Amino acid sequence: MTATVTMRQIAERAGVSIGTVSNVINETAIVRPKLRERVIEAIRSMGYQPSALAQGLRRNRTNMLGMVIPDITNPFFPGVVRGVEDVAYKRSFRVILCNADNDPSKEASYVRELRSYHIAGLLIIPAAGADIAGHLRAYASASVPVVCIDRVPDGWKGDAVLVANAEGAYLATRHLIQMGHTRLAVITGPLKLTNAAERLKGFTRALNEARIEIGPEFVQEARFDTESGYQAALRLLRMLPRPTAIFACNDLMAFGVLQAARELSLRCPEDLSIAGFDSLEFTKFTDPSLTSVYQPGYQLGATAARLLLQRVDGMRFAAKKVLLPTELQKRNSVGPPNAIVPEGVGRIKVRERSDLARRKQQV
Amino acid sequence: MTATVTMRQIAERAGVSIGTVSNVINETAIVRPKLRERVIEAIRSMGYQPSALAQGLRRNRTNMLGMVIPDITNPFFPGVVRGVEDVAYKRSFRVILCNADNDPSKEASYVRELRSYHIAGLLIIPAAGADIAGHLRAYASASVPVVCIDRVPDGWKGDAVLVANAEGAYLATRHLIQMGHTRLAVITGPLKLTNAAERLKGFTRALNEARIEIGPEFVQEARFDTESGYQAALRLLRMLPRPTAIFACNDLMAFGVLQAARELSLRCPEDLSIAGFDSLEFTKFTDPSLTSVYQPGYQLGATAARLLLQRVDGMRFAAKKVLLPTELQKRNSVGPPNAIVPEGVGRIKVRERSDLARRKQQV
DNA sequence: TTGTATGCGTTATCAG
DNA sequence: CTGATAACGCATACAA
Numbered sequence: 234m235t236a237t238v239t240m241r242q243i244a245e246r247a248g249v250s251i252g253t254v255s256n257v258i259n260e261t262a263i264v265r266p267k268l269r270e271r272v273i274e275a276i277r278s279m280g281y282q283p284s285a286l287a288q289g290l291r292r293n294r295t296n297m298l299g300m301v302i303p304d305i306t307n308p309f310f311p312g313v314v315r316g317v318e319d320v321a322y323k324r325s326f327r328v329i330l331c332n333a334d335n336d337p338s339k340e341a342s343y344v345r346e347l348r349s350y351h352i353a354g355l356l357i358i359p360a361a362g363a364d365i366a367g368h369l370r371a372y373a374s375a376s377v378p379v380v381c382i383d384r385v386p387d388g389w390k391g392d393a394v395l396v397a398n399a400e401g402a403y404l405a406t407r408h409l410i411q412m413g414h415t416r417l418a419v420i421t422g423p424l425k426l427t428n429a430a431e432r433l434k435g436f437t438r439a440l441n442e443a444r445i446e447i448g449p450e451f452v453q454e455a456r457f458d459t460e461s462g463y464q465a466a467l468r469l470l471r472m473l474p475r476p477t478a479i480f481a482c483n484d485l486m487a488f489g490v491l492q493a494a495r496e497l498s499l500r501c502p503e504d505l506s507i508a509g510f511d512s513l514e515f516t517k518f519t520d521p522s523l524t525s526v527y528q529p530g531y532q533l534g535a536t537a538a539r540l541l542l543q544r545v546d547g548m549r550f551a552a553k554k555v556l557l558p559t560e561l562q563k564r565n566s567v568g569p570p571n572a573i574v575p576e577g578v579g580r581i582k583v584r585e586r587s588d589l590a591r592r593k594q595q596v
Numbered sequence: 597m598t599a600t601v602t603m604r605q606i607a608e609r610a611g612v613s614i615g616t617v618s619n620v621i622n623e624t625a626i627v628r629p630k631l632r633e634r635v636i637e638a639i640r641s642m643g644y645q646p647s648a649l650a651q652g653l654r655r656n657r658t659n660m661l662g663m664v665i666p667d668i669t670n671p672f673f674p675g676v677v678r679g680v681e682d683v684a685y686k687r688s689f690r691v692i693l694c695n696a697d698n699d700p701s702k703e704a705s706y707v708r709e710l711r712s713y714h715i716a717g718l719l720i721i722p723a724a725g726a727d728i729a730g731h732l733r734a735y736a737s738a739s740v741p742v743v744c745i746d747r748v749p750d751g752w753k754g755d756a757v758l759v760a761n762a763e764g765a766y767l768a769t770r771h772l773i774q775m776g777h778t779r780l781a782v783i784t785g786p787l788k789l790t791n792a793a794e795r796l797k798g799f800t801r802a803l804n805e806a807r808i809e810i811g812p813e814f815v816q817e818a819r820f821d822t823e824s825g826y827q828a829a830l831r832l833l834r835m836l837p838r839p840t841a842i843f844a845c846n847d848l849m850a851f852g853v854l855q856a857a858r859e860l861s862l863r864c865p866e867d868l869s870i871a872g873f874d875s876l877e878f879t880k881f882t883d884p885s886l887t888s889v890y891q892p893g894y895q896l897g898a899t900a901a902r903l904l905l906q907r908v909d910g911m912r913f914a915a916k917k918v919l920l921p922t923e924l925q926k927r928n929s930v931g932p933p934n935a936i937v938p939e940g941v942g943r944i945k946v947r948e949r950s951d952l953a954r955r956k957q958q959v
Numbered sequence: 960t961t962g963t964a965t966g967c968g969t970t971a972t973c974a975g
Numbered sequence: 976c977t978g979a980t981a982a983c984g985c986a987t988a989c990a991a
Contacts, residue, residue, distance in 0.1 A: 237711075237738065239968055250978040255970060265976065285712040286653045287968035290983050295649070297692070305674045305681075315669050318695050322702075327709075329660070330693040332681050339685075346690075348600075349648040375600065459877070488881050514822070518851050520883030602984055613962045618986060628960065650984035653967050 238281045246275040258283065289351050298541065299347035299355040301331045301340060307457070307485065309511050309530055310358070313382060316534025317356055324542055326353060337363035344368045354378045354541045356534075359386040361423040378544030382537045384428045392544070394537040394555040398428045401526035401559030402435030402482065405508045408524070408561055409478045410443045413569045414506060418451040418476035420465045420486050429457070432482045432510060451476060455486055462486025466493035470505070477570035478506035484513045484525055491519060491566075502568030512562045521565035528559045601644045609642060610634040621646065652714050661904065662710035662718040664694045664703060670820070670848065672874050672893055673721070676745060679897025680719055687905055689716060698819075700726035707731045717741045717904045719897075722749040724786040724819075741907030745900045747791045755907070757900040757918040761791045764889035764922030765798030765845070768871045771887070771924055772841045773806045776932045777869060781814040781839035783828045783849050792820070795845045795873060814839060818849055825849025829856035833868070840933035841869035847876045850886055854929075865931030875925045884928035891922045 244251040249268050256262040257272040264272070275281070289295035298321055302310050318328050329347065333340035340360045345368060347355060355372055359365055359381060366388040372379045373391065381393040409417055419436045422429030433452070440447065453469060455461035462481055466489055469476055481487035487509030491501065499505045501521055509516065512527035536555055607614040612631050619625040620635040627635070638644070652658035661684055665673050681691050692710065696703035703723045708731060710718060718735055722728055722744060729751040735742045736754065744756040772780055782799045785792030796815070803810065816832060818824035825844055829852055832839055844850035850872030854864065862868045864884055872879065875890035899918055 237968090241968080251969090252971085252978055252980090253976090256977085259970080261971080263976070268977085282708065282712045284653070284714070284968050285709075286649050286658070286714055287983090288970080290647070290649045290653055290967090290985090291969040291971085293983070304678070305668070306678050308671060308674075311668045311671070311674055314693075315667070315695060318668075318693075322695075327692060327694070329690060330677075330681075331690070332678060332685075345645065346648075349645045351647070351649055488878075491881060515851075515878045515881070518854060518878070518883065519881045520885075522883075600984095604984080614985085615962055615964095615987080616960090619961080622986075624986080626960070631961085647984050650967090651986080653969090653983090654985045654987085656967070 237284070238279045240281075240283070243272065243275045243279060243281050246279060247271040293351060294353055295351050296326050297350055297352045298326050298328050298538070299331065299343075299350070299352040299357075300328050301333050301343050301347075301355070301357040303333055303335045303358055303360050305330070305332055308513050308515070309483070309528075312530030313358070313534035316531040316536075317538040318534075320535045320538035320542070326542070326545075333360045333363075335360045337361075337365070341365060341368055348372070348375070348377070352377065353545045354380070356380050356382055356537055356541055358382045359384050359389075359426075361425045378541055380537045380541045380544070382533060384426050391552050392540055392554070393552075394533055394540060394557065395428070396528040396533060396557045397559045398431035398528075399435035399438070401510060401528065401561070402432035402480070403439045404435075404559070404561040405480055405510065405524070405526050406436045406439035407442075408563070409480060409506060409508060409567060410439060410445065412478075412506065412567055414478040415445055416451075416474060416476045416478070416570075417445065417447060418453065418469045418479045420453045420455050420462055420469070420479060420481045420490065422455065422457040422482050422486075424454055426457075429482060436480055455489075457483050457485060459485045459489040459492070462489025463493050464489070466490040467497075470494065470497055470499065476505075478508070478567070480508045480510075482510050484509040484511040484516055484523065487523055487525065487566075488519070491523070501566055504571070506567040506570070508567055512560075516562075516564060519566075524564045524567040525562055526559050527562050529557050532557055600647070601642045603644075603646070606635065606638045606642060606644050609638040656714060657716055658714050659689050660713055660715045661689050661691050661901070662694065662706075662713070662715040662720075663691050664696050664706050664710075664718070664720040666696055666698045666721060666723050668693070668695055671876050671878070672846070672891075675893030676721070676897035679894040679899075680901040681897075683898045683901035683905070689905070689908075696723045696726075698723045700724075700728070703728060704731055711735070711738070711740070715740065716908045717743070719743050719745055719900055719904055721745045722747050722752075722789075725788045741904055743900045743904045743907070745896060747789050753915055755903055755916050757896055757903060757920065758791070759891040759896060759920045760922045761794035761891075762798035762801070764873060764891065764924070765795035765843070766802045767798075767922070767924040768843055768873065768887070768889050769799045769802035770805075771926070772843060772869060772871060772930060773802060773808065775841075775869065775930055777841040778808055779814075779837060779839045779841070779933075780808065780810060781816065781832045781842045783816045783818050783825055783832070783842060783844045783853065785818065785820040785845050785849075787817055789820075792845060799843055818852075820846050820848060822848045822852040822855070825852025826856050827852070829853040830860075833857065833860055833862065839868075841871070841930070843871045843873075845873050847872040847874040847879060847886065847888055850888065850929075851882070854882060854886070864929055867934070869930040869933070871930055875923075879925075879927060882929075887927045887930040888925055889922050890925050892920050895920055 240254050244254045331343040366386045369379050385393050421433045453465040455465040494505050509523050509525035512525040516523035516525050603617045607617045694706040729749045732742050748756050784796045816828035818828040853870050857868050872886050872888035875888040879886035879888050
């Protein structure tokens with residue numbers, strides 16, 4: 234039942250006024266060294282810690298950042314969260330993490346509610362089909378900055394940090410084409426998401442450049458998770474003729490494709506080439522290891538947090554749209570169609586450095 | 597520059613006193629229907645939302661839960677966090693997520709600081725070597741409940757939700773022994789962590805029961821990450837005679853073993869059997885798929901959150917130590933030593949249901 | 960049943 | 976430089 238120690242008690246102990254204590258703590262005025270010492274000593278000995286609540290109420294702003302994400306169990310997001318948190322921590326900001334669970338109403342409720350905490354800023358990876366832009370503008374009009382990550386809701390004109398989705402998808406698709414594939418299929422994410430739409434664009438551009446045409450049934454929309462990727466792959470692989478290569482627009486769905494291929498006894502890459510997007514740590518351990526487009530999750534979060542904190546610091550500049558590069562990482566799930574794997578194209582044996590270590594170094 | 601709307605404005609708009617508004621919101625007194633309607637209408641039309649800060653300050657408690665974890669990018673933890681968050685959300689509690697980064701001082705600083713937010717309760721997965729029990733007791737003496745998850749710091753006598761670590765390790769080891777292995781090695785987590793120590797105990801017990809003795813060099817301590825697992829595996833696999841089976845005390849380290857084996861051109865399971873712990877979603881996609889001890893991460897978090905909220909609700913009972921069951925999941929990384937894989941023991945082909953779906957269903 | 964007034968722990972403004 | 980004192984937005988005891 235230790236009562237929390239307040240400024241008042243510090244003031245009494247140090248024999249000064251409460252205002253002086255505040256001045257010492259916030260260096261908001263010069264305090265005579267003698268008093269200053271006494272105050273500091275009192276704070277130390279009594280283990281005083283300012284109430285973040287009272288501070289927030291008074292200052293009308295806290296040191297909390299809100300972060301709303303679709304689902305922390307999607308393995309792409311932890312890295313993003315970590316990037317945010319590391320940057321925030323260094324600047325003494327804390328993160329309230331909210332899983333919108335891909336549910337627009339839950340997302341809206343989080344976004345609305347976070348305002349009541351007087352957060353200093355909001356980071357959001359918008360859910361599919363969410364009509365959230367209005368809520369976000371409410372922040373702007375209360376001068377609480379918002380930065381969108383990874384995707385952008387309809388009608389969003391503010392800051393955003395994204396990756397080169399179209400470019401990455403283009404590279405992956407071109408790679409498949411260069412390996413000789415012409416019957417290519419794609420499994421997209423929910424096309425309402427800007428990143429999913431962009432990836433499809435990249436895929437299509439590569440096809441157009443190579444003058445390859447595919448039927449609409451070779452474009453399957455799924456939900457960025459393993460299960461829906463698996464289902465989509467089953468649909469594709471039961472078609473006749475079936476595709477010789479599938480570009481899955483994220484790794485989870487690519488895993489689903491892997492699983493479907495395995496069940497249908499299709500060898501990868503001999504019978505089916507698979508490329509993914511994300512290049513998660515695990516892609517190098519799958520059977521076969523997965524060729525995938527790397528996107529810098531940690532950097533995405535860290536960059537967004539830095540941008541947000543600039544706004545929090547009051548910096549004014551035109552809405553920024555930061556685009557982080559993607560990069561095709563070739564592994565073993567892609568090969569020529571229906572052919573013996575040529576010498577040297579097969580197993581790639583690399584000792585990769587831990588991605589996290591690499592990413593953190595770049596912060 | 598929309599000023600936030602306060603109770604006072606609602607009161608004016610509805611033509612009542614601020615106290616009445618409060619009474620309507622909190623149902624803390626019966627309000628005449630007519631006034632009540634006016635207040636509710638005012639709240640709706642003005643988009644009023646109570647300040648969580650002011651409420652917290654006044655009530656001396658918020659609806660935030662603190663959650664301190666070692667590192668969200670360790671793929672075991674997101675499920676735990678998700679379990680916590682789902683339970684918390686349903687009860688209208690929010691989660692402040694803190695990555696201690698396996699750094700005891702960062703952990704301590706988070707734990708100390710969270711108090712200043714007047715959180716309703718604290719959930720913590722303690723870091724290795726952290727002398728945090730004292731800080732946690734400070735919560736108890738301020739009657740803020742604390743529940744430890746997955747591990748327990750030295751000297752912790754309070755609530756905890758753990759898994760049957762020793763039992764799981766015992767099962768995995770016995771399985772290896774039953775396959776005929778006698779030169780078994782183990783790669784443990786940091787032995788200061790109770791869960792790591794428990795897993796080693798289970799391993800040892802299985803060995804003792806089978807009257808198998810191994811040299812101390814076959815017990816390698818690592819850090820629960822892929823890299824340290826990889827290094828430990830290299831040390832083990834360069835020994836003569838080398839182990840025919842390695843039990844890695846979590847899946848990340850098992851992936852490291854897989855990588856080391858691959859580099860040394862050892863076939864798994866023919867030349868080396870590998871068992872892990874966690875049974876992450878990905879274990880079924882690795883090459884070969886990984887035999888591993890499943891621990892219910894989502895349930896771990898959900899259970900801990902429920903226990904914590906009972907305390908938050910003021911329930912009094914003796915400190916509880918909840919033990920969730922573990923379960924050996926056999927896949928393809930374990931086989932008999934130096935032998936042809938017998939018929940039927942080899943490839944396992946199952947269409948497993950998504951773990952997340954299963955876990956959520958159990959909430 | 961409703962209104963008024965006080966205080967939660969700070970910060971910030973002003974006299975002194 | 977330092978000490979009172981008034982908010983910040985809300986809950987609550989008490990008066991009406």
